[in-house]
Amino acid sequence: MLEELGKRAQQAVELAQRAGAQDAWASASRGRSVEYSWRDGALEKVQENTSRGLSISLYVDDRYSSHSTTDLRPEALERFIGEAVALTRALQPDPFRKIPDPSLFEGRPTDDLRLVDESIDGITVEQRLAWLKELDAGLHSDARVISGTSGVQDAHSMGASASSNGFFGTSESTSVWYGGEVTIQDEGDARPEGWMWAGARGTAGLISPQEIAATALSDALKRLGTQKGPSRKGLMIVDPRAAQNLVSKLLAPASGSSVQQSRSFWVDRLGKPAVSEKLVITDEPLLPGGWASRHFDGEGISAKPMDVIRGGALQNYYLSTYYARKLELAPTTGGASNRVVHPGSRDLAAILADAGDAIYVTSWLGGNSDATTGDFSLGMRGHLVHNGEIGGPIGEMNVTGNLLTLFSQLVEVGSDPWPYASLLVPTLVFDGVEFSGA
Amino acid sequence: MVTTLSRRQFLKTAAAGSAILAMPRFLAGCGPKAAMPAAAAQLAQGGFFQSAFGIDEAMIRRVLSELTARGADGGELYFQHATGSSVSLEDGIISKASSSVDLGVGLRVVIGDQVGYAYTEDLTEEAMLAAARTAAAIASGSALVAPTAFRRPPVPSYYPIEVPWSEVGIAGKLPLIERAAALAKAGDPAIDKVSVYWGDGADTVMIADIQGRIVEDYRPMTRLWVNTVARRGTEVQANGSNVAGRRGFEWYDDALLQEVASQAVDRTMRLFDARRPPAGEMPVVLAAGASGILLHEAVGHGLEADFNRKGTSIFADMMGKSVSSEHVTIVDNGVLPHERGSINVDDEGNPTQRTVLVENGVLKSYLHDSISARHYGVESTGSGRRESFRHAPLPRMRATYMENGPHTPEEVIAAVDHGIIAETFTNGQVQIGAGDFTFYIKNGWLIEGGKVTAPIKDINIIGNGPEALRKITMVANDFKLDSGGWTCGKDGQGVPVSQGLPTVLVSSMTVGGENA
Numbered sequence: 001m002l003e004e005l006g007k008r009a010q011q012a013v014e015l016a017q018r019a020g021a022q023d024a025w026a027s028a029s030r031g032r033s034v035e036y037s038w039r040d041g042a043l044e045k046v047q048e049n050t051s052r053g054l055s056i057s058l059y060v061d062d063r064y065s066s067h068s069t070t071d072l073r074p075e076a077l078e079r080f081i082g083e084a085v086a087l088t089r090a091l092q093p094d095p096f097r098k099i100p101d102p103s104l105f106e107g108r109p110t111d112d113l114r115l116v117d118e119s120i121d122g123i124t125v126e127q128r129l130a131w132l133k134e135l136d137a138g139l140h141s142d143a144r145v146i147s148g149t150s151g152v153q154d155a156h157s158m159g160a161s162a163s164s165n166g167f168f169g170t171s172e173s174t175s176v177w178y179g180g181e182v183t184i185q186d187e188g189d190a191r192p193e194g195w196m197w198a199g200a201r202g203t204a205g206l207i208s209p210q211e212i213a214a215t216a217l218s219d220a221l222k223r224l225g226t227q228k229g230p231s232r233k234g235l236m237i238v239d240p241r242a243a244q245n246l247v248s249k250l251l252a253p254a255s256g257s258s259v260q261q262s263r264s265f266w267v268d269r270l271g272k273p274a275v276s277e278k279l280v281i282t283d284e285p286l287l288p289g290g291w292a293s294r295h296f297d298g299e300g301i302s303a304k305p306m307d308v309i310r311g312g313a314l315q316n317y318y319l320s321t322y323y324a325r326k327l328e329l330a331p332t333t334g335g336a337s338n339r340v341v342h343p344g345s346r347d348l349a350a351i352l353a354d355a356g357d358a359i360y361v362t363s364w365l366g367g368n369s370d371a372t373t374g375d376f377s378l379g380m381r382g383h384l385v386h387n388g389e390i391g392g393p394i395g396e397m398n399v400t401g402n403l404l405t406l407f408s409q410l411v412e413v414g415s416d417p418w419p420y421a422s423l424l425v426p427t428l429v430f431d432g433v434e435f436s437g438a
Numbered sequence: 439m440v441t442t443l444s445r446r447q448f449l450k451t452a453a454a455g456s457a458i459l460a461m462p463r464f465l466a467g468c469g470p471k472a473a474m475p476a477a478a479a480q481l482a483q484g485g486f487f488q489s490a491f492g493i494d495e496a497m498i499r500r501v502l503s504e505l506t507a508r509g510a511d512g513g514e515l516y517f518q519h520a521t522g523s524s525v526s527l528e529d530g531i532i533s534k535a536s537s538s539v540d541l542g543v544g545l546r547v548v549i550g551d552q553v554g555y556a557y558t559e560d561l562t563e564e565a566m567l568a569a570a571r572t573a574a575a576i577a578s579g580s581a582l583v584a585p586t587a588f589r590r591p592p593v594p595s596y597y598p599i600e601v602p603w604s605e606v607g608i609a610g611k612l613p614l615i616e617r618a619a620a621l622a623k624a625g626d627p628a629i630d631k632v633s634v635y636w637g638d639g640a641d642t643v644m645i646a647d648i649q650g651r652i653v654e655d656y657r658p659m660t661r662l663w664v665n666t667v668a669r670r671g672t673e674v675q676a677n678g679s680n681v682a683g684r685r686g687f688e689w690y691d692d693a694l695l696q697e698v699a700s701q702a703v704d705r706t707m708r709l710f711d712a713r714r715p716p717a718g719e720m721p722v723v724l725a726a727g728a729s730g731i732l733l734h735e736a737v738g739h740g741l742e743a744d745f746n747r748k749g750t751s752i753f754a755d756m757m758g759k760s761v762s763s764e765h766v767t768i769v770d771n772g773v774l775p776h777e778r779g780s781i782n783v784d785d786e787g788n789p790t791q792r793t794v795l796v797e798n799g800v801l802k803s804y805l806h807d808s809i810s811a812r813h814y815g816v817e818s819t820g821s822g823r824r825e826s827f828r829h830a831p832l833p834r835m836r837a838t839y840m841e842n843g844p845h846t847p848e849e850v851i852a853a854v855d856h857g858i859i860a861e862t863f864t865n866g867q868v869q870i871g872a873g874d875f876t877f878y879i880k881n882g883w884l885i886e887g888g889k890v891t892a893p894i895k896d897i898n899i900i901g902n903g904p905e906a907l908r909k910i911t912m913v914a915n916d917f918k919l920d921s922g923g924w925t926c927g928k929d930g931q932g933v934p935v936s937q938g939l940p941t942v943l944v945s946s947m948t949v950g951g952e953n954a
Contacts, residue, residue: 366900
């Protein structure tokens with residue numbers, strides 16, 4: 001199959017060249033996925049798909065465009081690429097737009113990334129139903145449960161890319177996820193919810209359905225009797241499941257497009273201290289089994305680990321070849337792989353125990369940040385912490401501030417990253433945070 | 439990847455290069471449409487999938503027969519051919535374009551509230567029959583007889599356009615994009631960078647259901663987005679504005695370009711003087727237009743019937759009860775001409791409509807798809823929508839808004855001693871069960887002593903749906919529908935929506951800010 005996808009990508013490059021493109025980059029993909037959901041004792045949905053697609057970038061007379069299609073009938077594809085080349089000619093020339101230099105393709109790693117686990121293809125209907133029944137039983141193990149929905153999804157995807165200047169590469173990965181969501185009845189009209197999903201590359205990596213259901217239910221039960229929290233300034237402890245959101249907002253403006261377009265608080269801050277030295281982040285494309293592991297990026301640039309934040313300073317922008325050229329810098333990669341926040345020595349329980357008075361954030365609700373200034377404001381839910389003890393649930397509150405200021409007030413990084421994401425973040429503790437509530 | 443936020447419904451501006459952009463209010467001045475030229479008229483009449491892909495009624499019948507071989511209460515084939523095109527300007531040149539074709543068919547079998555689903559991008563009969571067998575596996579009954587004849591009920595036309603987007607060449611778009619950029623650059627000497635994004639396209643869909651109904655719809659969509667970066671000394675601010683709708687090329691006149699460009703500049707320049715309000719609970723005035731985001735989050739999602747059928751919505755026991763002031767009438771409407779959230783038919787082939795959710799403060803109706811309509815024994819409200827052929831439909835909003843009330847905007851502002859006005863937004867979110875919702879204000883104003891005093895920015899508001907409804911104390915008479923490019927997310931599916939509001943006072947919500 002990979003071979004067939006490779007041929008399809010190469011044929012698309014040839015079609016583009018025949019239509020008049022000097023250079024082209026094409027990727028062909030194919031995937032299979034199965035998804036079951038189960039609600040309150042009965043099967044709710046079964047979905048099974050095989051999907052395919054082709055995307056192509058064109059370089060025509062110093063002009064550039066990108067295209068995608070799922071209509072792969074030979075005559076339709078030829079017409080599509082022909083029209084795409086003609087469209088590109090109508091644009092204005094851009095001296096910064098060139099196909100990635102082949103030197104960037106050199107030194108491609110060959111590490112076994114452990115992204116493919118053949119056990120996925122052997123998952124039976126009976127196995128899926130058994131997991132779902134166990135999840136469902138766990139979710140319904142409390143009389144206050146109104147509804148519980150469980151799900152299982154497994155997927156196997158493959159892709160191949162080829163370019164007119166000698167790039168060829170393939171990729172393949174498998175995954176299986178299952179989990180559940182539960183709604184319970186509180187006093188009055190409120191119906192608190194809890195959820196938990198876990199995934200792995202193969203069935204051996206999964207944690208048990210019982211553990212997942214127990215976490216989802218326990219999270220919902222912890223929300224019973226939620227009160228509106230206070231307005232105050234103080235210590236904020238962020239659960240690993242919630243901490244990703246903050247780090248993601250901090251790093252999003254480190255992209256070449258944001259920086260080059262002056263829509264980034266990281267402009268002119270490369271290498272300059274801006275946040276706490278406790279925050280160390282590296283980009284790790286070769287992490288075995290990682291959710292964003294790869295041998296090469298979307299432009300074919302060979303993968304290598306990269307410092308993102310170290311010594312309190314941003315060390316590298318995420319630079320595609322285009323924005324690197326515009327900024328007169330060397331390209332790194334335009335797309336993040338696994339981003340790892342280097343863990344500290346204590347887990348959440350130990351941190352909470354000597355936190356004194358604080359607010360412990362378990363999840364966010366809405367909110368946003370301004371990439372240019374770093375100003376942010378986020379809705380939150382969590383618990384009051386008094387003398388190191390977790391108190392009652394609080395919600396209907398906002399946390400407001402500036403991302404650079406917040407991360408300069410980072411006082412501790414936990415030892416407990418949430419593993420089910422490509423951005424691996426442990427518990428984070430910040431001082432002097434503005435809370436807005438009652 | 440798994441959508442772990444599936445219980446948290448969110449609303450956002452669809453990504454167009456930048457993640458955070460303010461949303462516009464609607465622009466007036468679009469006159470009535472001329473008669474449709476031949477090409478567009480033909481698309482609206484249908485026959486596209488037969489002429490382009492050889493999908494005739496006999497083939498549809500054979501696939502439906504396979505789909506219902508193990509029984510079905512409902513089900514359909516959802517054929518889709520979506521084309522999209524975008525062009526963008528950055529650093530003064532129009533140097534990037536893209537195009538896309540998404541073709542496929544989704545096949546669904548419904549048994550009670552159980553769904554079997556499969557899709558394929560390969561429209562050969564062999565591939566469709568295989569997908570039909572996969573979808574049918576959920577059922578275990580006896581075969582249905584597929585329709586022997588098909589009905590093609592008339593489909594209304596809420597968004598006729600003069601020329602199909604596939605026939606509008608790029609050459610005509612370039613001067614408009616350059617004009618929008620030039621207008622923005624000239625809007626203020628502090629403007630440093632301008633980027634413009636243009637998007638257009640159309641979905642051609644054909645829905646063939648097991649009752650023998652075939653419905654076709656041609657759904658155009660276009661959007662223009664202007665982003666500006668301004669510099670004052672060392673301080674940099676960025677913002678933007680966009681408009682979107684089920685419109686054709688003829689929509690873009692100079693007045694529209696001027697309005698989008700000037701809004702982008704105005705919203706950017708205002709950020710230099712804006713501050714954060716004090717933290718805590720305070721009255722919030724929702725400016726007419728995009729503030730309809732409050733309804734979308736606080737009420738709309740909670741009234742989608744799937745959540746109520748499952749008992750997971752905070753509104754599940756409130757039907758027929760008084761939930762708000764008598765001034766409050768909330769509508770979800772799929773039939774507004776040319777609006778982003780409008781649909782001629784829903785994605786199950788049902789006629790769409792104007793659905794009154796709350797009438798004079800009393801909860802009147804949920805938003806139904808065919809599954810929930812069958813569950814509650816009512817007619818579908820034509821709210822079954824899906825992102826694409828890759829997804830089964832769900833009850834979704836279309837254009838959600840509040841009708842005019844008795845007050846004037848001036849009276850509403852004068853009634854506030856210390857509070858804020860919310861004017862432009864980037865996104866919102868709601869938890870269906872707890873009822874907590876949020877929306878993020880990009881631009882707003884401080885009110886002190888009944889007067890507007892200073893601009894504010896980048897503030898999240900959080901409230902509880904039923905509580906916020908009860909706290910609506912004033913509704914003005916200046917209704918506006920926003921035509922920003924809003925996309926609503928639910929269960930991993932994004933659909934285009936619209937929203938609107940007259941000026942409204944909510945007596946108390948929690949405003950993010952700084953503690954004194």
